[in-house]
Amino acid sequence: MNLIGADNMMTIESSPSLAHDYAAAAERRVYDIDDVDMTAAPADLGHICVVGGGQMGSGIATALLENGVRVTLMETSDDRIEGAAARIRANWSNRVKRGELTESDIDERMGRFAGVTDLERAAPAQLFIEAAWESMALKKEIFGRLCQVAPPGAVLATNTSSLDINLIAETTDRPQDVIGLHFFSPAHVMRLLEVVRGERTSDRCIVTALALARLLKKVPVVVGVCFGFVGNRIFAARDQQTSRMLLEGASPQQIDDAMQHFGFPMGPFALQDMAGGIELTWRLRQQTGDVDEIGDALYEAGRLGQRTGRGYYRYEPGNRSPLPDPEVDAIIAGLRQKYGIVPRSVESEEIIDRMILPMINEAAKILDEGIAQRASDIDVVWNTGYGFPLDKGGITYHADTIGLPMILKRLRRLQAEHGDHFAPAPMIERMVAEGQPLSESKRS
Structure with missing residues (x-):
C-alpha cells in the first residue's frame, strides 16, 4: 500500500x-545536455590534483587511483598527507580481505600517488579538485591560490555540496574554468556526481566533467547554482520537518522506521549519525544563521554520531547498529517543556x-x-x-x-x-x- x-x-x-x-x-x-558544445576537447585527465586529504578528498583520490589516474594530493603538513595515504589504503582493505585485490595491486595504485604541501608542485595537472571543509572563506582562499599556480586552461573544480560556485569563481581571473564537482561520500563508492555549472562555466569544463564521470564509472547530472544544488536542496526541504516532528511527539526511531518502510535504506537520523551530519549541519548553520535546537543541543553535548558512539542514537563499541538513547529523549523532552509543547501521537x-x-x-x-x-x-x-x-x-x-x-x-x-x-x-x-x-x- x-x-x-x-x-x-x-x-x-x-x-x-x-x-x-x-x-x-x-x-x-543525463549526457543529453542543452546548450553545451559536446565537441569541445576535455582537459587531460592523466594527472589530477586533489586539494584536501580529509575523508572526502581521500575518497576522491581513491576513485582516481583505482581508475589509472596519477594523483597529487595537497595538504597543509606531511602528517596530514600520511593520514590521507592511510585512509586511501584503508578504503581498499575490505576488497583485499574478500580476495578482490592484492597488496601488490594497492602498491601499484599508490605508486601513482604523491603528496605535497605546496600547490606549485602540483601545477602540471590540468584538473584541480578542491575538497576542503565546507567554508566559503576557505574555498575562496584556495581558489585565489589555484588561480596563481594552475596552468592556463586548467579546470578548477570545487567539491562543495551547497555553496555558490559563482562566488568562488569571482576570486579567480578565469571564472570560465571553474566548475562544481560534487562527489558523494564515500566518493570511491557512490555513483552520483553532481556537475554544477556556474554562470560563466565553459563548455570545455562541462565536457571535462562528463569525461571524468565516464572514467570513474559515475553518473553525472549537470545542474545549476542554488543553495544545495538539486540533491541537498531537496534533502534540506525534506529534513526541515524532522526536528519539528520530534518536538511534536515522534521519536527518532519512529521517523527512521517510517522512511525505511517507504523504501529508503536508512532513516534520516541513522544517516546523520553515520555521515557526521550533526557536525556538518551545525557548521552550516553557523554560516547561515539557521537554528535547529535539537541538533545544536546534540552537537554541544559532543554527540557527533557513530564516530563518537553517540548521536541521535547510541552505539556499542564495534557495532554500528543504532540503539535508542534516553539521553536524547531527555534533550527533546526538555525542549518541549521549554516551549510548552504537549507531545502527541x-x-x-x-x-x-x-x-x-x-x-x-x-x-x-x-x-x-x-x-x-x-x-x-x-x-x-x-x-x-x-x-x-x-x-x-x-x-x-x-x-x-x-x-x-x-x-x-x-x-x-x-x-x-x-x-x-x-x-x-x-x-x-x-x-x-x-x-x-x-x-x-x-x-x-
Missing part, C-alpha cells in the same frame, strides 16, 4: 518493473506525508527555476545519491503515480496545518490545471 495515498486522476501506470525501466532510461539521458502516514511531499514540491521548484534540465535528472540525483527506492522510479515519477491532484490537495492541507513550508509550488498548480505529468517536464 502506498502510504501517501492514491488518486485515480492524472496518474501514470506503474509497477516496480516500470519504475525500474524509467529509472534506467533517466540515467541514460504522530502516525507513520503523517511522517511520510511531511517528508516526501516537500521533496516533490521542491523538485517542482527546482525544475521551474531551471536548476535542473529535466525532471528525470532530479530523479537520477535522488536514486543514485540518496537511496530513493527504485521501485518507485524517482521523486517526480512517484508523484505522477500518486497523481498531482492528490499531491496538491495534500500540500494544501499540510500548509493549513503546519505552515507555508508546504505551500504548493506554482509548477504543480500549473501541471494540475493543464493535466500534465511532472516526470516528463523540462525547464522552459
Whole structure:
C-alpha cells in the first residue's frame, strides 16, 4: 500500500518493473545536455590534483587511483598527507580481505600517488579538485591560490555540496574554468556526481566533467547554482520537518522506521549519525544563521554520531547498529517543556506525508527555476545519491503515480496545518490545471 495515498486522476501506470525501466532510461539521458558544445576537447585527465586529504578528498583520490589516474594530493603538513595515504589504503582493505585485490595491486595504485604541501608542485595537472571543509572563506582562499599556480586552461573544480560556485569563481581571473564537482561520500563508492555549472562555466569544463564521470564509472547530472544544488536542496526541504516532528511527539526511531518502510535504506537520523551530519549541519548553520535546537543541543553535548558512539542514537563499541538513547529523549523532552509543547501521537502516514511531499514540491521548484534540465535528472540525483527506492522510479515519477491532484490537495492541507513550508509550488498548480505529468517536464 502506498502510504501517501492514491488518486485515480492524472496518474501514470506503474509497477516496480516500470519504475525500474524509467529509472534506467533517466540515467541514460543525463549526457543529453542543452546548450553545451559536446565537441569541445576535455582537459587531460592523466594527472589530477586533489586539494584536501580529509575523508572526502581521500575518497576522491581513491576513485582516481583505482581508475589509472596519477594523483597529487595537497595538504597543509606531511602528517596530514600520511593520514590521507592511510585512509586511501584503508578504503581498499575490505576488497583485499574478500580476495578482490592484492597488496601488490594497492602498491601499484599508490605508486601513482604523491603528496605535497605546496600547490606549485602540483601545477602540471590540468584538473584541480578542491575538497576542503565546507567554508566559503576557505574555498575562496584556495581558489585565489589555484588561480596563481594552475596552468592556463586548467579546470578548477570545487567539491562543495551547497555553496555558490559563482562566488568562488569571482576570486579567480578565469571564472570560465571553474566548475562544481560534487562527489558523494564515500566518493570511491557512490555513483552520483553532481556537475554544477556556474554562470560563466565553459563548455570545455562541462565536457571535462562528463569525461571524468565516464572514467570513474559515475553518473553525472549537470545542474545549476542554488543553495544545495538539486540533491541537498531537496534533502534540506525534506529534513526541515524532522526536528519539528520530534518536538511534536515522534521519536527518532519512529521517523527512521517510517522512511525505511517507504523504501529508503536508512532513516534520516541513522544517516546523520553515520555521515557526521550533526557536525556538518551545525557548521552550516553557523554560516547561515539557521537554528535547529535539537541538533545544536546534540552537537554541544559532543554527540557527533557513530564516530563518537553517540548521536541521535547510541552505539556499542564495534557495532554500528543504532540503539535508542534516553539521553536524547531527555534533550527533546526538555525542549518541549521549554516551549510548552504537549507531545502527541504522530502516525507513520503523517511522517511520510511531511517528508516526501516537500521533496516533490521542491523538485517542482527546482525544475521551474531551471536548476535542473529535466525532471528525470532530479530523479537520477535522488536514486543514485540518496537511496530513493527504485521501485518507485524517482521523486517526480512517484508523484505522477500518486497523481498531482492528490499531491496538491495534500500540500494544501499540510500548509493549513503546519505552515507555508508546504505551500504548493506554482509548477504543480500549473501541471494540475493543464493535466500534465511532472516526470516528463523540462525547464522552459
